[in-house]
Amino acid sequence: EAGVVQSPRYKIIEKKQPVAFWCNPISGHNTLYWYLQNLGQGPELLIRYENEEAVDDSQLPKDRFSAERLKGVDSTLKIQPAELGDSAVYLCASSWTSGGEQYFGPGTRLTVT
Amino acid sequence: GQQLNQSPQSMFIQEGEDVSMNCTSSSIFNTWLWYKQDPGEGPVLLIALYKAGELTSNGRLTAQFGITRKDSFLNISASIPSDVGIYFCAGQLNSGYALNFGKGTSLLVTP
Numbered sequence: 205e206a207g208v209v210q211s212p213r214y215k216i217i218e219k220k221q222p223v224a225f226w227c228n229p230i231s232g233h234n235t236l237y238w239y240l241q242n243l244g245q246g247p248e249l250l251i252r253y254e255n256e257e258a259v260d261d262s263q264l265p266k267d268r269f270s271a272e273r274l275k276g277v278d279s280t281l282k283i284q285p286a287e288l289g290d291s292a293v294y295l296c297a298s299s300w301t302s303g304g305e306q307y308f309g310p311g312t313r314l315t316v317t
Numbered sequence: 318g319q320q321l322n323q324s325p326q327s328m329f330i331q332e333g334e335d336v337s338m339n340c341t342s343s344s345i346f347n348t349w350l351w352y353k354q355d356p357g358e359g360p361v362l363l364i365a366l367y368k369a370g371e372l373t374s375n376g377r378l379t380a381q382f383g384i385t386r387k388d389s390f391l392n393i394s395a396s397i398p399s400d401v402g403i404y405f406c407a408g409q410l411n412s413g414y415a416l417n418f419g420k421g422t423s424l425l426v427t428p
Contacts, residue, residue: 249415308361
């Protein structure tokens, strides 16, 4: 069974440019999470989806960040415009809605110059 | 979200030694999990604990869910070089909810 797929794995952009990350969860997993991991820190939740509904986006900086999961399967996280402080690893995870462990993708490492 | 207090921050040990790390929180969690993260990869689940007082093993790894539901520990016995990585604890309030992570324990094992 394939794990959580994320792309790109690495992205380098200049500040003020837009950037998008893509995630395909494990087949059948209804719940999808986007986490932000700064260097030397544990991951922190940005947004949680149950199917196509964002049920927890309280930590998402909505002035520049947006996310969508239109068909309840794969998801896109966008930053526009990017700032230097956005340099981090963006992790996607998925799980069954009814419970079960969260499985993480390899992450996208973003560098903003 | 709340970050958990994880200690030690780093450990440098010799192959064959046992390792112990722990995690505390000011809030109660109903699930405690331990993950390992290798460089350039996402966290991989090692052990999940669902009941206060529960002691669970996975090979050379043993973890316990504290009786107060505010702490957990992870032990690794007879460490080997491939145990090198960063170990994160995570607490979860309810099933499906976001994980609250510690800052990680960096483990280095010398042959």
